[in-house]
Amino acid sequence: MLELLPLLFGYLIMFFGALGVVRFPDVYTRLHAATKCDTGGIMGIILGLSMIVNSWAIRTKLVILLIFIAMINPMISHAIARGAYKGGVKPKVKVDMYAWDNP
Structure with a gap:
């Protein structure tokens, strides 16, 4: 019965991550929710x-597999976010701190 607690915890993280993907406004916050969902839930x-x-x-x-996911998933999400930023997708924030590094 104790082994069901991590499964339930993982399912809850996956559910709330999917909810964040639906509700968040832009690519970057959705990617953050998806990354937390994948890494923590899995x-x-x-x-x-x-x-x-x-x-x-x-x-x-x-x-x-757990170690592989923990190492690879944040790197992949960072590459996707960087590609989106370099492609011209602007975040919906008031101050874009990354614009200072990339004129």
């Missing part, structure tokens, strides 16, 4: 799955 789900399975080989594969 980590909770994989942690719960690793508690459920009995095989050490499958647990090892799940932990390797």
Whole structure:
């Protein structure tokens, strides 16, 4: 029964992340919600799955997958945000601090 808590936590993070993707106004805040949703939600789900399975080989594969997702997902979202900014998509904020670095 205890192994269901990380699964439930992961599902809740995924739900609220999807809600943020729908509700946030621009690409950057939506990307932030999607990244948190992917990283946090999948980590909770994989942690719960690793508690459920009995095989050490499958647990090892799940932990390797968890580490891979934790490293790659923030880099990919940063690359997407940078590409959007370089492509001319402006954030809906009052002060654009990145404009100082990229004239």
